[in-house]
Amino acid sequence: MLCQNCQKRVANVHFTQIVNNKKSEMYLCSICANEKEQLSMVSPFSINDFFSGLIGVGNSNYTEDNTLPQKVVCEKCGMSYEEFRSIGRFGCDNCYSKYYEKLKPLLKRLHGNLEHTGKIPADIYKSINTSREIERLKEQLNKAVQNEEYEKAAEYRDKIRAFEINVENS
Amino acid sequence: MTQWYIENGPESDVVISSRVRLARNFESYPFSSKMEKEQEDKVLSKVKNAMMNVNGIINDISKDDKSIMRDVIFVDIKNLDVIEKQVLVEKHLVSPEFVESERINGLLISKDERISIMVNEEDHLRIQCLFPGMQIQNAWKLCDSIDSFIDSKLKFAFSKELGYLTCCPTNLGTGMRASVMLHLPALAITGYIRGMLDACSKLGVAVRGLYGENSEASGNMFQISNQVTLGLTEEEIITNITNIAFQVVEQERSLRKDLFKQNSFRLNDMVFRSYGIFSNARIISSDEGMKLLSDVRLGIDMGIITDITLETINEIMLLIQPANLQKLAGRLLNQDERDIMRAEVIRGKLAKA
Numbered sequence: 001m002l003c004q005n006c007q008k009r010v011a012n013v014h015f016t017q018i019v020n021n022k023k024s025e026m027y028l029c030s031i032c033a034n035e036k037e038q039l040s041m042v043s044p045f046s047i048n049d050f051f052s053g054l055i056g057v058g059n060s061n062y063t064e065d066n067t068l069p070q071k072v073v074c075e076k077c078g079m080s081y082e083e084f085r086s087i088g089r090f091g092c093d094n095c096y097s098k099y100y101e102k103l104k105p106l107l108k109r110l111h112g113n114l115e116h117t118g119k120i121p122a123d124i125y126k127s128i129n130t131s132r133e134i135e136r137l138k139e140q141l142n143k144a145v146q147n148e149e150y151e152k153a154a155e156y157r158d159k160i161r162a163f164e165i166n167v168e169n170s
Numbered sequence: 171m172t173q174w175y176i177e178n179g180p181e182s183d184v185v186i187s188s189r190v191r192l193a194r195n196f197e198s199y200p201f202s203s204k205m206e207k208e209q210e211d212k213v214l215s216k217v218k219n220a221m222m223n224v225n226g227i228i229n230d231i232s233k234d235d236k237s238i239m240r241d242v243i244f245v246d247i248k249n250l251d252v253i254e255k256q257v258l259v260e261k262h263l264v265s266p267e268f269v270e271s272e273r274i275n276g277l278l279i280s281k282d283e284r285i286s287i288m289v290n291e292e293d294h295l296r297i298q299c300l301f302p303g304m305q306i307q308n309a310w311k312l313c314d315s316i317d318s319f320i321d322s323k324l325k326f327a328f329s330k331e332l333g334y335l336t337c338c339p340t341n342l343g344t345g346m347r348a349s350v351m352l353h354l355p356a357l358a359i360t361g362y363i364r365g366m367l368d369a370c371s372k373l374g375v376a377v378r379g380l381y382g383e384n385s386e387a388s389g390n391m392f393q394i395s396n397q398v399t400l401g402l403t404e405e406e407i408i409t410n411i412t413n414i415a416f417q418v419v420e421q422e423r424s425l426r427k428d429l430f431k432q433n434s435f436r437l438n439d440m441v442f443r444s445y446g447i448f449s450n451a452r453i454i455s456s457d458e459g460m461k462l463l464s465d466v467r468l469g470i471d472m473g474i475i476t477d478i479t480l481e482t483i484n485e486i487m488l489l490i491q492p493a494n495l496q497k498l499a500g501r502l503l504n505q506d507e508r509d510i511m512r513a514e515v516i517r518g519k520l521a522k523a
Contacts, residue, residue, distance in 0.1 A: 076200065089203045089337045091200050091204035096332055103339065110398075111398045111400040116334075116344070118343060119317075
């Protein structure tokens with residue numbers, strides 16, 4: 001019998017496609033079958049989505065292609081999320097902020113955690129400590145004002161100012 | 171200065187070595203998957219300049235570490251021949267990918283080979299420290315000092331939420347892989363090794379062979395390492411691995427005692443037969459070599475064999491690896507030649523000891 005697609009070549013491939021639980025069968029020649037297969041790669045339940053099983057349903061190519069008109073890439077290195085999925089490696093530090101939301105389920109699967117609690121580089125440690133310190137002093141200042149301990153409040157205010165100037169200068 | 175692998179460390183009857191590896195990348199450059207040759211070159215220069223100017227070491231590094239840092243030398247991988255590159259792999263100083271890589275990369279190692287810093291492998295920087303026996307804490311302290319030192323000179327890619335940013339998300343956060351190499355002949359002989367491996371994977375611990383990923387367990391050597399790197403502190407990772415390692419060590423020790431109690435003649439026979447072949451054969455294949463080593467090492471651990479030291483065994487274990495043999499011979503050898511050389515080297519070392 002002839003290929004159902006092109007009606008020109010002999011059908012030697014039985015092509016079955018299951019989309020959203022609906023099965024469709026076609027008899028195609030090898031050339032049309034190849035084309036169909038390539039198109040299928042971009043459809044909902046392709047092989048790439050096996051990987052996204054780790055990332056979570058609802059994150060597949062299908063939804064992306066539907067909502068975004070162009071391909072999304074990282075501004076700094078040009079890596080797309082699809083590229084990351086195919087090689088399992090990111091291109092630069094910016095990729096992490098760019099693809100953070102999509103990445104969360106994968107990180108949960110890999111590490112079970114999403115927040116870093118370990119070592120911090122020295123300069124960032126200083127800045128985190130400083131902002132924590134400022135927060136703490138602000139709380140103290142508010143308490144002092146509530147208790148009408150205005151002298152104490154003034155002390156705290158001055159300390160906060162000193163920290164903030166420090167931050168500006170660094 | 172003795173090479174680290176010859177020394178004996180704590181729990182050396184079961185624990186061969188401990189290793190901590192940190193993965194780091196620099197802020198201003200893309201990761202390895204997207205770097206241009208120019209950028210690779212720049213990263214390498216930056217690291218060289220930062221490390222080689224040792225006079226500016228921060229005060230946190232202890233006096234001992236300072237002397238090690240001063241002995242750190244730069245090795246240009248591209249100038250090494252095939253044998254020398256493979257020797258580095260066999261010494262656990264670099265990964266196989268590193269020596270085969272087309273990238274512009276470089277290596278910094280300490281003279282005693284305890285510290286190894288790969289530049290431009292999968293990440294810009296892979297800091298590794300190796301210690302004999304069970305010394306994960308010390309390995310981490312040394313890595314920590316080196317990391318802090320480099321941090322004081324160059325800026326790492328880091329995010330407050332995700333920690334140190336790495337090329338592969340499996341290394342995110344602490345970027346730390348802590349592992350212990352264990353010799354487990356009793357667990358292997360009794361078949362209980364299967365249960366141990368399963369328990370380890372349930373506890374988030376990866377078990378691998380002598381040469382890491384994709385290597386098989388040979389000579390009853392098993393490497394266990396943490397899998398999670400994000401959301402735990404470095405101390406927590408070390409505590410976990412140490413605890414699990416200790417449990418395996420205790421299992422192994424008690425099984426060895428059992429084997430001895432049940433049939434000491436059988437155990438002695440196995441050990442001495444292997445010792446006989448080990449010290450007299452003229453041709454020993456790589457696989458056979460590892461098996462014999464395991465039996466002889468067990469014999470020494472249990473006090474059955476008393477005229478060889480563990481240090482000698484450690485040295486032999488390295489020297490009988492293919493590239494090391496060829497380095498000794500000074501030329502490439504085919505398999506038959508290697509098998510003959512292997513037996514020669516073993517007999518030679520045993521005669522000296």
